[in-house]
Amino acid sequence: MAKESEKKTAEVSEEAEKSEDLEALRKALEEAKAKAAEYLEGWQRTQAEFANYKKRNEKERKELIEFANAGLITKLLPILDDFERAFKTLPSSLMNLTWIDGIGLIYRKLQAILEAEGLTPIETAGESFDPKFHEAISYEESEEYEEGKIIEDVQKGYKLRDRVLRPALVRVSKGKPASKEKLESEEGKGSPKEGG
Numbered sequence: 009m010a011k012e013s014e015k016k017t018a019e020v021s022e023e024a025e026k027s028e029d030l031e032a033l034r035k036a037l038e039e040a041k042a043k044a045a046e047y048l049e050g051w052q053r054t055q056a057e058f059a060n061y062k063k064r065n066e067k068e069r070k071e072l073i074e075f076a077n078a079g080l081i082t083k084l085l086p087i088l089d090d091f092e093r094a095f096k097t098l099p100s101s102l103m104n105l106t107w108i109d110g111i112g113l114i115y116r117k118l119q120a121i122l123e124a125e126g127l128t129p130i131e132t133a134g135e136s137f138d139p140k141f142h143e144a145i146s147y148e149e150s151e152e153y154e155e156g157k158i159i160e161d162v163q164k165g166y167k168l169r170d171r172v173l174r175p176a177l178v179r180v181s182k183g184k185p186a187s188k189e190k191l192e193s194e195e196g197k198g199s200p201k202e203g204g
Contacts, residue, residue: 081127082173128166134158137180142165144178145178146180147182159178162179
């Protein structure tokens with residue numbers, strides 16, 4: 009009987025050992041699964057961040073290419089201004105000379121090149137003043153224009169694609185001039201009484 013009980017004890021201890029080994033293996037498997045899930049999550053997050061980085065980098069590269077010429081174009085704008093001023097002040101007696109036509113062709117060619125690069129003039133004629141596109145150099149009373157409307161374009165403004173490269177310098181209307189009677193009545197009401 010002693011042998012049988014020893015045999016049973018050996019079997020029980022063997023079963024317990026197998027059970028402990030099995031439990032240790034299950035625990036190791038769970039830990040490995042948790043680590044694998046953690047690594048997978050980290051890898052997916054890194055992959056998403058890299059995809060976002062690539063998109064952002066591509067966008068920045070595109071913008072850099074689009075606006076790389078902005079500095080050069082800004083330096084050429086005064087030349088356009090000079091051409092326009094020269095043509096406005098050109099005496100009519102010189103208008104039909106061929107060399108004047110040649111200069112006109114050069115001006116139009118320069119305009120065409122800049123337009124092909126995305127340069128467009130900012131519209132001012134009949135527009136309301138908008139500080140995003142216009143810079144007011146004076147506010148003047150006007151019979152013809154209502155308050156906030158642009159009276160005159162003093163210097164053309166330009167946009168390069170959708171960005172303002174140079175705002176237009178404009179004169180802006182502050183409305184119709186007040187009548188003399190209205191001014192006198194306002195002065196009388198607003199002035200402090202003397203000796204009081």
